[in-house]
Amino acid sequence: xxxxxxxxxxxxxxxxxxxxxxxxxxxxxxxxxxxxxxxxxxxxxxxxxxxxxxxxxxxxxxxxxxxxxxxxxxxxxxxxxxxxxxxxxxxxxxxxxxxxxxxxxxxxxxxxxxxxxxxxxxxxxxxxxxxxxxxxxxxxxxxxxxxxxxxxxxxxxxxxxxxx
Amino acid sequence: xxxxxxxxxxxxxxxxxxxxxxxxxxxxxxxxxxxxxxxxxxxxxxxxxxxxxxxxxxxxxxxxxxxxxxxxxxxxxxxxxxxxxxxxxxxxxxxxxxxxxxxxxxxxxxxxxxxxxxxxxxxxxxxxxxxxxxxxxxxxxxxxxxxxxxxxxxxxxxxxxxxxxxxxxxxxxxxxxxxxxxxxxxxxxxxxxxxxxxxxxxxxxxxxxxxxxxxxxxxxxxxxxxxxxxxxxxxxxxxxxxxxxxxxxxxxxxxxxxxxxxxxxxxxxxxxxxxxxxxxxxxxxxxxxxxxxxxxxxxxxxxxxxxxxxxxxxxxxxxxxxxxxxxxxxxxxxxxxxxxxxxxxxxxxxxxxxxxxxxxxxxxxxxxxxxxxxxxxxxxxxxxxxxxxxxxxxxxxxxxxxxxxxxxxxxxxxxxxxxxx
Numbered sequence: 001x002x003x004x005x006x007x008x009x010x011x012x013x014x015x016x017x018x019x020x021x022x023x024x025x026x027x028x029x030x031x032x033x034x035x036x037x038x039x040x041x042x043x044x045x046x047x048x049x050x051x052x053x054x055x056x057x058x059x060x061x062x063x064x065x066x067x068x069x070x071x072x073x074x075x076x077x078x079x080x081x082x083x084x085x086x087x088x089x090x091x092x093x094x095x096x097x098x099x100x101x102x103x104x105x106x107x108x109x110x111x112x113x114x115x116x117x118x119x120x121x122x123x124x125x126x127x128x129x130x131x132x133x134x135x136x137x138x139x140x141x142x143x144x145x146x147x148x149x150x151x152x153x154x155x156x157x158x159x160x161x162x163x164x
Numbered sequence: 165x166x167x168x169x170x171x172x173x174x175x176x177x178x179x180x181x182x183x184x185x186x187x188x189x190x191x192x193x194x195x196x197x198x199x200x201x202x203x204x205x206x207x208x209x210x211x212x213x214x215x216x217x218x219x220x221x222x223x224x225x226x227x228x229x230x231x232x233x234x235x236x237x238x239x240x241x242x243x244x245x246x247x248x249x250x251x252x253x254x255x256x257x258x259x260x261x262x263x264x265x266x267x268x269x270x271x272x273x274x275x276x277x278x279x280x281x282x283x284x285x286x287x288x289x290x291x292x293x294x295x296x297x298x299x300x301x302x303x304x305x306x307x308x309x310x311x312x313x314x315x316x317x318x319x320x321x322x323x324x325x326x327x328x329x330x331x332x333x334x335x336x337x338x339x340x341x342x343x344x345x346x347x348x349x350x351x352x353x354x355x356x357x358x359x360x361x362x363x364x365x366x367x368x369x370x371x372x373x374x375x376x377x378x379x380x381x382x383x384x385x386x387x388x389x390x391x392x393x394x395x396x397x398x399x400x401x402x403x404x405x406x407x408x409x410x411x412x413x414x415x416x417x418x419x420x421x422x423x424x425x426x427x428x429x430x431x432x433x434x435x436x437x438x439x440x441x442x443x444x445x446x447x448x449x450x451x452x453x454x455x456x457x458x459x460x461x462x463x464x465x466x467x468x469x470x471x472x473x474x475x476x477x478x479x480x481x482x483x484x485x486x487x488x489x490x491x492x493x494x495x496x497x498x499x500x501x502x503x504x505x506x507x508x509x510x511x512x513x514x515x516x517x518x519x520x521x522x523x524x525x526x527x528x529x530x531x532x533x534x535x536x537x538x539x540x541x542x543x544x545x546x547x548x549x550x551x552x553x554x555x556x557x558x559x560x561x562x563x564x565x566x567x568x569x570x571x572x573x574x575x576x577x578x579x580x581x582x583x584x585x
Contacts, residue, residue, distance in 0.1 A: 013353055013442060017550040021557075022529040025201050026231060026238035028208065040552040060354040063387065064548060065529070066288040068205055068304035089358050089389055090288055094304035154306045155209045 001122035001146055003080040003101065004130075005052035009114040012058035014041055016091065019062065019070040030076035033069050037077040051078035054120070056112050058084065062091025071095040081120055083127060083138070085109050096145055099153040103127065105138035122146060166417040168324045169394050170360040173299040173414055177282040185323040185421075193223065194298075195277055196311045197285030199267055199525075200228035202304070204245040206286055209309035218253050219315035225257040225276060226250050227267040230525045235532035265497025265523045268292040268381060268465035272373075273497055275406030279395045279413050284308065284317055289465050289547065291383045295376035296403065297395035297413060302384060322389040324360040326422040329367035331430035337581050338435055339475070340375030341467060341545065341565040343367070344382045345436035346428065349446030357387035359423065362416065367430040368393060373402045374471040381466050382547055385443040435580055437543075438563035441551045449568050449580040459542040460491045460573035461554075462566050463521070464528045467545035468496030470503050472566040477509040479570035479581045485517040486576030492534045494521035518573070530554045536561075543572045 018041040020033055027033065038045040038055075055074065061084035062070060071094050074082065081101040095102045101122060108127040112118060116131040125140030141149070151157040165182040167175065175182050178189040198206050203226055210218075218224045226246045231239035250258035257276055259265070268289050271277045277293040283300040284290065286308040293300035303317065311317045329343060348355070361383045368376070376393050383391025393399075395413045403411070437452050439445040462468075462476045473495060485491045493513055495501040501523065504510060513520055527534030528546040536542055536555030542562070544554065549561035562578060571581040 015548075015550040017530075017548070017553050021552050022201075022531055025531075026236060026242060028205050028242070040557045043557075060357065060387065063353055064288065064384075064550060066286055066290075066302040066304050067201060068286075068306060069201075071304075072205075086354065086357065088354070088387055090302050090304060090384075093307065097304060097306035154310055155212050158213060158310060 002120065003052070003054065004119040005054045005080050006050070007054045007056045007112055007114060007116050007118050008045070008049065009112070010041055010055065010057040013060045013063055014057055015064035016062060016067050016070040017064055020067065020073045025067065025069055030072050033073035034076035037073040046077065049077050049079065052080045053078065054118050055079055055082045056109055057082065058109060059086045061087050063088035066090045068094045068098060071098050071100045075100045083108055096148055097154040099149045099151070101141065101149050103138040105136050108136035108138060111136055166419040166421065168360065168362060168416045168420040169297065169392055169414045170299055170324055170362065170390060171321060173280060173282055174319065174321055183321045185321050187321045188318060189321060190316055190318050191282055193284060193311055193315055193317060194281035195223055195225055195283040196308060197225045197267060197271065197287065197290060198308050199230050199287055200232060200243050200246055201230045202286035202308065204242045205305035206308040206312065207245055207249050209306055210312050213309065213313045215313045218312045221254050222256045223315065224255055224312050225271065226255060227259050227264060227270060228261070229264055229266050229523070230529065231531050232264065232524060233261050233522065263498060266465045266468055266525055269468055269496030269500065272296060272377065273406065273499055275403065275408055278403055278407040278409065278411035279399060280411050284311055288384045289381050291388065291391050292377050292381040292465060294380040294383065294390050294392040295373065296399055297393060299390055299392065301390045322358055322360045323423045324362050325356055326362050326364060326425045328425065328427040329363070329365035329430050330427060332366050332370060334367060334430050335434055337567045338433055339565050340371055340378035342433055342436045343430070344379045345438055345443065345446045345563065346433050348382065348386045348443050349436065351386055353385060353442050353444045354387040356383065358389055361386065361388040361391045363391065363393045369396060372471060373398055374469040377469065378466055385547060435565055435568050437568065437578060438549055440549050440560040440562065443547070443549060443563060449564065449578065452578045455562065455578040456541065456576060457489060457543050457572055457578060458540040459534065459536065460489055460569045461527050461534055461542055461544035461546060462569050463494030463496065464546040465496065466547045467566050468494060468500065470500050472545065473500070473504045473509050476566040476570040477512045479567050479584060480516040480574065481512050483516055483574045483584060485573045488576050489573050491518040491573040492521060492527060493518050494526065495523055497523055527554055543569050543578055545569050
């Protein structure tokens with residue numbers, strides 16, 4: 001599994017209210033949610049973000065509420081993966097469950113500037129900064145978790161497994 | 165093997181003699197909870213799984229409390245998804261507006277959650293029930309969907325941090341809210357990331373159930389997986405008349421392992437205020453400086469219980485809310501509402517010029533019933549003060565206990581209750 005895209009950088013403790021404000025939670029439609037992705041952290045983000053782009057953030061990304069609408073809107077906005085120094089636990093779990101790849105790598109976060117082109121090799125657990133010609137280790141995503149992402153999330157994964 | 169209370173509950177629900185931090189387990193659940201924001205997503209996912217019925221009609225609990233009474237057409241549609249599903253599945257524990265309360269005030273009050281339980285809820289403040297000595301944690305809608313079908317969920321067993329609150333008596337106007345805000349201020353919003361927060365010590369033993377719920381409720385604001393307080397007589401007195409099924413009391417072993425033991429002397433803790441935009445930005449109210457406010461909010465799953473309302477009434481009695489301030493009070497459940505009314509607290513609130521709301525999460529998450537305009541400032545007894553949490557992205561929220569919020573409403577600026585004549 002590999003991803004490549006342009007990066008957008010965010011600071012520490014980006015909370016779920018910044019990722020998708022509660023005023024938009026009267027819908028569950030992914031594309032409606034995507035139109036407001038990261039709006040309270042960067043009002044222009046929904047317009048700027050392109051398919052395949054990568055979010056790079058400091059520690060504790062996704063803290064706060066359990067709203068799955070947060071990883072759902074990031075995925076629906078076309079973001080291919082999120083790299084952070086650390087993730088809040090409910091967001092971490094939700095991301096895998098809905099099939100949004102996320103990686104922890106403090107070194108990569110420090111070594112990437114906004115706009116850098118980055119390639120992520122999920123199997124090897126390596127993040128390449130193509131703009132700067134550097135590379136960083138990240139925690140590798142174990143095969144069953146990759147299968148979960150590949151299936152599009154936990155529900156499809158469970159269905160696929162039940163069908164044998 | 166020596167275990168913490170969290171490890172013991174998880175082991176029992178995973179059918180194991182013991183578990184250790186880091187171990188992946190599959191865990192049977194006593195309660196699976198959802199609300200009108202998270203359950204519509206979960207129900208959609210549940211229907212994809214292809215099983216006709218939920219695993220247990222009594223253990224799947226739905227509470228439409230966030231955008232209810234329905235604030236707009238879209239919210240009405242979401243609430244309808246819950247209502248239709250609850251009817252179709254014949255759920256015992258579905259609470260319609262009029263019987264509904266804020267979920268984390270309601271479930272303990274109704275005896276749905278009990279000591280020793282393993283509970284998940286698609287709401288981050290599900291950690292509240294740890295106050296009863298249960299393992300309880302927030303998850304997302306997909307985990308809820310899978311658990312509605314299977315009655316199980318996988319967990320990584322968390323490491324535990326032990327917090328010891330020394331000293332018998334709290335300072336005047338200090339409650340559970342101040343202990344937990346002080347703690348979050350100390351360790352930070354990711355200070356307990358992925359970990360269990362176990363609250364112990366003499367000051368906890370002397371704390372009422374309402375104060376304990378407030379503390380466990382905010383474990384998530386330090387990144388915690390769960391907050392937990394071992395049951396004692398206070399717990400048993402609370403659950404005795406409420407819980408109608410067998411439950412089990414667990415205690416940590418004396419030689420259980422903790423990643424950290426953090427001790428506080430409660431004599432050093434005065435009422436706290438968390439400044440924008442993180443719950444960790446705490447300072448004692450005496451050091452708040454001059455912060456004028458436009459709105460005060462008293463209520464929520466953090467501080468919407470009867471003791472909280474009594475405390476607010478004690479400060480408000482015989483006073484008027486400042487002419488530049490809107491004070492909104494929202495009791496946590498219908499029972500609390502009626503109790504406050506019967507005790508005469510509503511007279512005090514209305515005479516002071518406060519608005520009293522039906523139970524709802526409403527303003528706490530910027531949903532409805534008290535949204536802030538650009539540049540406005542609120543003091544709130546709620547749990548989060550993130551950017552835009554209560555309305556416009558350029559508004560501000562300050563967190564405090566109910567006495568400080570009431571005093572601030574009277575004076576028009578953030579103030580301690582002792583400043584009110």
